[in-house]
Amino acid sequence: MSGEPTSRSVLIVGAGCYGLSTALHLLRRGYKDVTILDRAEHLPAQDAASTDINKIVRSCYNDIFYTKLAREAISAWKSGEWDGCYHESGAVTLCTDYQRDTSYLNDIDINSPLPDSVSVCERYPSALRESSSLGTLSSASGFFNKIGGWAEAERAVKIALDKVKSLGANVTPGKTVTSLVKDGGRTSGVICSDGTTYRADVVVLALGAWSSSAVPELKLDERCLAAGQTVATVQLEPEEFLHYKDCPVTLDFRTGFYVFPPTSQGVVKFAIHSAGYTNSIVPSHADDQRAISTPRTVLSHNEDGLRIPATAAKQLRMYLAEVYPELAKKPFLNTRMCWYTDSPDGNWVIGYYPNDAGLVLATGGSGHGFKFLPTIGAIVADALEHKLDDATKARFAVDRGIVPGNSDRAAYYAVLPQELDVTQLWGARDLAGMWEVLYLLISTLGCPGLIQW
Numbered sequence: 001m002s003g004e005p006t007s008r009s010v011l012i013v014g015a016g017c018y019g020l021s022t023a024l025h026l027l028r029r030g031y032k033d034v035t036i037l038d039r040a041e042h043l044p045a046q047d048a049a050s051t052d053i054n055k056i057v058r059s060c061y062n063d064i065f066y067t068k069l070a071r072e073a074i075s076a077w078k079s080g081e082w083d084g085c086y087h088e089s090g091a092v093t094l095c096t097d098y099q100r101d102t103s104y105l106n107d108i109d110i111n112s113p114l115p116d117s118v119s120v121c122e123r124y125p126s127a128l129r130e131s132s133s134l135g136t137l138s139s140a141s142g143f144f145n146k147i148g149g150w151a152e153a154e155r156a157v158k159i160a161l162d163k164v165k166s167l168g169a170n171v172t173p174g175k176t177v178t179s180l181v182k183d184g185g186r187t188s189g190v191i192c193s194d195g196t197t198y199r200a201d202v203v204v205l206a207l208g209a210w211s212s213s214a215v216p217e218l219k220l221d222e223r224c225l226a227a228g229q230t231v232a233t234v235q236l237e238p239e240e241f242l243h244y245k246d247c248p249v250t251l252d253f254r255t256g257f258y259v260f261p262p263t264s265q266g267v268v269k270f271a272i273h274s275a276g277y278t279n280s281i282v283p284s285h286a287d288d289q290r291a292i293s294t295p296r297t298v299l300s301h302n303e304d305g306l307r308i309p310a311t312a313a314k315q316l317r318m319y320l321a322e323v324y325p326e327l328a329k330k331p332f333l334n335t336r337m338c339w340y341t342d343s344p345d346g347n348w349v350i351g352y353y354p355n356d357a358g359l360v361l362a363t364g365g366s367g368h369g370f371k372f373l374p375t376i377g378a379i380v381a382d383a384l385e386h387k388l389d390d391a392t393k394a395r396f397a398v399d400r401g402i403v404p405g406n407s408d409r410a411a412y413y414a415v416l417p418q419e420l421d422v423t424q425l426w427g428a429r430d431l432a433g434m435w436e437v438l439y440l441l442i443s444t445l446g447c448p449g450l451i452q453w
Contacts, residue, residue: 005385009033011200013177013190013214015043017050017370018362019206020160021377027167029381036164037175037190037198039210040299044157047297047305049208049338051154053233053269054260055370056249058091058148062102065395069372074147076374085156089149089246089261092123094142095253104143112144125246128324133243135322140252150249150260156373177207177214178285180359187358193285202384206362209339211349213294216286223398224349224364226293227276227417228337230312232428234330236266244268250323257319268327270320272312273367275417276342295339296420307425308335309418332428340367343402348376350396351383360384361398 010026012019015038023034044051057077059070077086092114093103104113114120120137121129123144128134165171181189181197189199207214212221236244244262251258259270278293286292298305308316313335321328341363343349349364362380369376382388383396394400 006030006032008201009199010035010202010204010384011190011198012036012204012206014038014206014208014210014362015040015161015171015173016045016048016206016208017157017373018208018365018376018380019204020157020164021373021375022204022206022362022380023164023169023377024160024167025377025381026384027164027169032168033200034164034168035170035172035198035200037177037192038171038173039176039214041174043161043171043173044154045299047295047299047339048157049340049365050157050370050373052231052338053152053154053263053267054150055153056091056148056251056258056260057086057151057371058093058145058249058251060091060093060103060107060143060145060148062106064106066368067106069375071147073372073375077151079374082151082156082374083159085152085159087149087151087261088147089248090123091145091148091249091251092120092142093145093251093253094120094137094140097141107145112146114140114142114144117141123248125243127243128247131243133324133326135325137322142253144248148249151371151373152263153370160373179217180215183358185356187353187356202358202360204360204362204380204384206380208363208365209295209341211341211361211363213281213283213292216283216288216290216292218353220349220361220363220398221290221292223343223402225278225342225344225417226295226339227278227342228295228339228420229271229273229276229367230308230316231269231271231336231338232308232313232316233267233269233333233335234327235333236262236268236327238266240327241266244324244327252319255319257316259320259323267333268324270316271338272315272319273340275415276340277309277337277420278417279420293417296337296422297339298336303427303429304422304425306334306336307427307430308337309421310424310426313426335427340365342366345402347400348396349398350380351388351393351398354399364396 015036061067120140176193177190178193179191180187187203191197209226211224247261256273262268279296280291281294282291343364346366349361353359
């Protein structure tokens with residue numbers, strides 16, 4: 001093997017945000033032999049966290065390290081390379097005084113303080129305020145991040161996929177990795193469930209929420225937890241779209257609730273990022289009986305994989321009513337469990353696996369990785385080439401010492417995730433008939449308490 005880094009063959013497992021961005025940056029650095037494998041038969045994988053209608057893009061963090069990275073990512077989103085996937089709607093962040101003081105000050109030149117609910121409401125279209133279509137926002141305070149908004153997630157992933165193919169990457173779908181090939185303790189390839197083996201000088205595992213369950217031999221489950229987050233959408237009528245199209249993203253750090261402006265198709269997505277839900281099972285290919293949280297999705301459980309906990313459905317509607325009460329009266333269009341890869345401290349897991357010069361990890365997005373799609377691959381490439389500075393290397397190391405909750409989501413991580421009760425899951429179809437009855441009651445009897453359903 002030549003000493004030139006770009007002469008090495010690289011095998012990337014996972015064609016999501018981290019995997020594609022890594023491939024893109026390696027190819028642009030001159031790597032010629034880059035292969036990407038993914039378990040899904042069709043790409044982008046329908047159940048990947050990055051295969052979504054939209055994701056928040058923001059630069060407000062209470063850790064200035066991520067603020068700087070986010071600014072770089074936003075500049076890349078604006079470069080024109082991403083075909084207008086980025087929409088700079090601005091973002092209203094509702095938070096405690098502590099969060100406002102840190103996140104706001106870290107980005108002070110592009111933030112505006114919102115000291116009370118009146119100033120918060122002024123960031124929304126006047127038509128909503130004047131028509132009582134804007135909620136109380138819980139008498140909130142926070143700040144407005146004018147350089148931020150949202151990105152069309154699935155379309156951006158498709159663009160990245162096309163880019164890496166055009167640059168010469170070999171992309172092979174339908175390959176589920178079950179174990180690693182080792183030569184003298186060093187990873188030199190992977191074995192797939194169909195018996196095929198792929199070898200490379202360096203293997204990069206970018207498995208997202210499957211990081212722990214796909215290769216249980218690495219025992220990553222204490223560092224990379226698959227946590228399901230609840231998501232729902234509603235469909236706007238054309239006249240409603242005109243009223244809401246200029247709204248900012250709304251993100252409430254106190255509860256984890258967030259809601260987007262409508263897409264061009266009039267779909268409004270809203271979700272709750274919390275400690276989430278686990279789905280603990282013993283992987284069929286594991287060498288022990290250790291249960292590992294594993295995504296339960298539309299690909300593993302068909303339509304049942306799109307259902308969300310009944311209690312979460314209530315919370316989603318209740319929180320939506322605090323921002324857009326009229327939209328909270330609409331039936332859900334779709335529901336989904338979006339599976340993230342949470343690390344205990346909210347930092348990513350990027351770098352060589354301990355004592356293995358052939359294996360690089362690129363995971364641990366912790367619910368804030370997608371906005372870095374244009375740039376995060378450069379960090380992974382630097383890790384692969386041993387170019388990370390010591391502080392960054394230590395921050396992302398899989399064997400780092402971790403202080404739980406050391407992030408602007410500390411309130412979420414202070415609560416343990418709940419095990420998913422599959423007997424209490426509801427989907428949009430399950431709720432449809434019930435919602436027709438409840439909506440009639442709300443409309444005729446005026447029962448605001450029912451809105452939470």
